[in-house]
Amino acid sequence: MPATANARRRELRLIQTATGAPTPTGWAEHSEYGLCRTITGHAWRRPTGLRLVKGNVTITLTCYNCPTTRTDIVAYQSGLVDARRYDYPKGYCLRLGRGVARPARAELRAAWLHLMLGGRQR
Numbered sequence: 001m002p003a004t005a006n007a008r009r010r011e012l013r014l015i016q017t018a019t020g021a022p023t024p025t026g027w028a029e030h031s032e033y034g035l036c037r038t039i040t041g042h043a044w045r046r047p048t049g050l051r052l053v054k055g056n057v058t059i060t061l062t063c064y065n066c067p068t069t070r071t072d073i074v075a076y077q078s079g080l081v082d083a084r085r086y087d088y089p090k091g092y093c094l095r096l097g098r099g100v101a102r103p104a105r106a107e108l109r110a111a112w113l114h115l116m117l118g119g120r121q122r
């Protein structure tokens, strides 16, 4: 088995056994993080203001369910998104070590469900 697969399993085990042990994410304390990440996606609020600066409009969105924000820089004339940045709360993102493959969304979803249900079988 490739080293990255082993590392990924180790990473997921940390999440799956998170009911009492420290986890690499804040999902145990903030269940909404895993919900947004794996089940619903972010629920963006309407932006409260638009800023036009040098031909670009800055649009900042915040999530109803978690503290994540998304900032888009959109070209005023063309409407094309020139840049997009997400700012996540501490503990939202997985911290993957070097060479560790990012788990598939389904694997993360299963890990979150196990976390929410206390690791119950079935």
Ligand SMILES: [Zn+2]
Residues within 6 Å of the ligand: 036, 041, 042, 043, 063, 064, 065, 066, 067, 068
């Ligand atoms: Zn969210």
